[in-house]
Every structure is written in structure tokens, then in C-alpha cells.
Amino acid sequence: MTSAPRTSRPVDVGRIAWVALLVLLLSFLIVPIFIIVPISFGSERFLQFPPRDLTLYWYGKFFTDPDWQAATLFSLKVAAITMLSAVVVGTLAAVAMVRGFKSGQRAVTALTLTPIIVPNIVLGVALYLSYAPIGLTGTLTGFVIAHTSLAVPFVVLTVSAALHRTDPALELAAINLGANKLTAFVLITLPLIAPAMAIAAVFAFLVSFDEAILSFFLSGVSNKTLPRMLFENIDFDISPLIPAVATVLMSVSLLLMSSSQLLKRRKGKVGNGGSE
Structure with a gap:
């Protein structure tokens, strides 16, 4: 007894496009926020990403100033x-x-x-x-x-x-x-x-x-x-x-x-x- 051939589901191009657009928009909003965190641990006296060395100096300065x-x-x-x-x-x-x-x-x-x-x-x-x-x-x-x-x-x-x-x-x-x-x-x-x-x-x-x-x-x-x-x-x-x-x-x-x-x-x- 032969099994019925499997039919592949059609690719929903529109849905994929909407998901990709949503991911792009969320990345545009969220990624800059999380870039701030590693920059705050940088040892240089100017903003640099990625930081060369990590330090808590700037947090100490914030809490003591x-x-x-x-x-x-x-x-x-x-x-x-x-x-x-x-x-x-x-x-x-x-x-x-x-x-x-x-x-x-x-x-x-x-x-x-x-x-x-x-x-x-x-x-x-x-x-x-x-x-x-x-x-x-x-x-x-x-x-x-x-x-x-x-x-x-x-x-x-x-x-x-x-x-x-x-x-x-x-x-x-x-x-x-x-x-x-x-x-x-x-x-x-x-x-x-x-x-x-x-x-x-x-x-x-x-x-x-x-x-x-x-x-x-x-x-x-x-x-x-x-x-x-x-x-x-x-x-x-x-x-x-x-x-x-x-x-x-x-x-x-x-x-x-x-x-x-x-x-x-x-x-x-x-x-x-x-x-x-």
C-alpha cells in the first residue's frame, strides 16, 4: 500500500517579508541601546566601540562625583x-x-x-x-x-x-x-x-x-x-x-x-x- 505523496507547503513570501521588516526595525531600535553598555566600560577618555580595555573607572566617577x-x-x-x-x-x-x-x-x-x-x-x-x-x-x-x-x-x-x-x-x-x-x-x-x-x-x-x-x-x-x-x-x-x-x-x-x-x-x- 503506497502512501500519499507529500505536498510541500507554499512559501509565504509576504509573511517572510513582514517578519524580516519587523526584525530590522527592532534591531534598529534595540541594538544602539545595548551598544551603550560595552562603551561604558571603555578605558579610553573618548567613546570607542568596541573598547580596547575594560574598566569600572567611569562608574566610580559617576557614583563619587x-x-x-x-x-x-x-x-x-x-x-x-x-x-x-x-x-x-x-x-x-x-x-x-x-x-x-x-x-x-x-x-x-x-x-x-x-x-x-x-x-x-x-x-x-x-x-x-x-x-x-x-x-x-x-x-x-x-x-x-x-x-x-x-x-x-x-x-x-x-x-x-x-x-x-x-x-x-x-x-x-x-x-x-x-x-x-x-x-x-x-x-x-x-x-x-x-x-x-x-x-x-x-x-x-x-x-x-x-x-x-x-x-x-x-x-x-x-x-x-x-x-x-x-x-x-x-x-x-x-x-x-x-x-x-x-x-x-x-x-x-x-x-x-x-x-x-x-x-x-x-x-x-x-x-x-x-x-x-
């Missing part, structure tokens, strides 16, 4: 306060959008998501013109307000998605048993959306820590964020110190993004366990 230390600490301080304020404001806005009055839902949504739509350079000009007359430029308060406005939309989107997945009947049951609305929210809903709030906090920290455009408009002589300091030194410093600083920024971002992914997986496992 007073100006870079001040910029790093200021960025961390701004990002930490921004994270806390954005989580509080964004969570309240998300609750108002999902569980609040339906008549004002569109207005709250438009107000909280506007910073995502408006270009950062336009927002920077507007904030500078608003801050300059009242002396908020170059201050910690000014940076926190500006960065919070950028971070709140990410918190709203993340927490809103979590609120849509929670059952409002749980709160109603607690209220029927004698709890007021605030107590029911704190004891029932808040623990359910806590993982989403933690993920939103990571995004808020990253938005603030990596923000560069607003920093150009808001930085003063003394208070400069790390991205602003980085861009200032690019103009006249061609040493591997700049790639070293960029690598540190990238490492912090990757570390926080990895932690947010772990929180997502843990949240998914908890949700699946609860549904079972």
Missing part, C-alpha cells in the same frame, strides 16, 4: 514623592470613574488622561509660564506637581482595569452588614486592587525618574534631575561617563519593569487561585 550624586538623589527624591502622590490621586480618580457618579465620568476621564495626549514639550512650556511668576521653577514642589500630572494617567488606567474586574456586590454585602462605604472600600476593595496599585506605583516612579523634557523647563541652577544633567553633559563630554550614566538609568528602568512583571504574574496566580 558630587554633581552627579546631587542630581541622582534629587531625581530619586522627586520620583519617590511623585510615586506616592500619583498613586493616591490616580486611585481616587479611578474610583470616581468606575464607581462614582456616571454623569461626571467623562469629565474625570478627560481631565486625568489629558497629559498623555498633550505633547510633553507643550506641557513643559505651559508649566514654565505658570511656575515662573510664583517661583516654583527649580523647586522640589514644582517637579513633583509636574511629574505627578504625567504619572497619574498610568495609575488611573491600571487601577481602573483592576476595579472593573472586582465585583461591586462584595462592597454592597459589607454595607448591608453595617459597614459604611469608606470602611467597605478599605477592607474589601482596596486589598483586591493593591497589586494593581503596586504595579501603577512602579510605572509612576519610572515616568518621573526618566522624565527629561519637563526637566529642561523646570530645572534651576542647583536642583537638576539626572536626565537633565545627562543631556547637559552630552554637549561637551565625549567620555564613557555619559554611557555609564545612561546604563545606570537603563538598569534602574529594567529592574523596576521586571519587578512590575513579577507583580503581574503574582497577581494573576492569586486571581486564578481565588477563582478556583
Whole structure:
């Protein structure tokens, strides 16, 4: 008994072309980022790829230089306060959008998501013109307000998605048993959306820590964020110190993004366990 002849599948030239184009575009975006890392370990006083010898000198200079230390600490301080304020404001806005009055839902949504739509350079000009007359430029308060406005939309989107997945009947049951609305929210809903709030906090920290455009408009002589300091030194410093600083920024971002992914997986496992 003879077997049927095998027919070869036709080659999908169009699909291969799209995959090749995708790989080319991703390589164009990603490869320059990873080239920065080996350059930062170069021993020469100028940028060279590949580096002849490897050294940690430029990382040591970054962590010991007073100006870079001040910029790093200021960025961390701004990002930490921004994270806390954005989580509080964004969570309240998300609750108002999902569980609040339906008549004002569109207005709250438009107000909280506007910073995502408006270009950062336009927002920077507007904030500078608003801050300059009242002396908020170059201050910690000014940076926190500006960065919070950028971070709140990410918190709203993340927490809103979590609120849509929670059952409002749980709160109603607690209220029927004698709890007021605030107590029911704190004891029932808040623990359910806590993982989403933690993920939103990571995004808020990253938005603030990596923000560069607003920093150009808001930085003063003394208070400069790390991205602003980085861009200032690019103009006249061609040493591997700049790639070293960029690598540190990238490492912090990757570390926080990895932690947010772990929180997502843990949240998914908890949700699946609860549904079972």
C-alpha cells in the first residue's frame, strides 16, 4: 500500500517579508541601546566601540562625583514623592470613574488622561509660564506637581482595569452588614486592587525618574534631575561617563519593569487561585 505523496507547503513570501521588516526595525531600535553598555566600560577618555580595555573607572566617577550624586538623589527624591502622590490621586480618580457618579465620568476621564495626549514639550512650556511668576521653577514642589500630572494617567488606567474586574456586590454585602462605604472600600476593595496599585506605583516612579523634557523647563541652577544633567553633559563630554550614566538609568528602568512583571504574574496566580 503506497502512501500519499507529500505536498510541500507554499512559501509565504509576504509573511517572510513582514517578519524580516519587523526584525530590522527592532534591531534598529534595540541594538544602539545595548551598544551603550560595552562603551561604558571603555578605558579610553573618548567613546570607542568596541573598547580596547575594560574598566569600572567611569562608574566610580559617576557614583563619587558630587554633581552627579546631587542630581541622582534629587531625581530619586522627586520620583519617590511623585510615586506616592500619583498613586493616591490616580486611585481616587479611578474610583470616581468606575464607581462614582456616571454623569461626571467623562469629565474625570478627560481631565486625568489629558497629559498623555498633550505633547510633553507643550506641557513643559505651559508649566514654565505658570511656575515662573510664583517661583516654583527649580523647586522640589514644582517637579513633583509636574511629574505627578504625567504619572497619574498610568495609575488611573491600571487601577481602573483592576476595579472593573472586582465585583461591586462584595462592597454592597459589607454595607448591608453595617459597614459604611469608606470602611467597605478599605477592607474589601482596596486589598483586591493593591497589586494593581503596586504595579501603577512602579510605572509612576519610572515616568518621573526618566522624565527629561519637563526637566529642561523646570530645572534651576542647583536642583537638576539626572536626565537633565545627562543631556547637559552630552554637549561637551565625549567620555564613557555619559554611557555609564545612561546604563545606570537603563538598569534602574529594567529592574523596576521586571519587578512590575513579577507583580503581574503574582497577581494573576492569586486571581486564578481565588477563582478556583
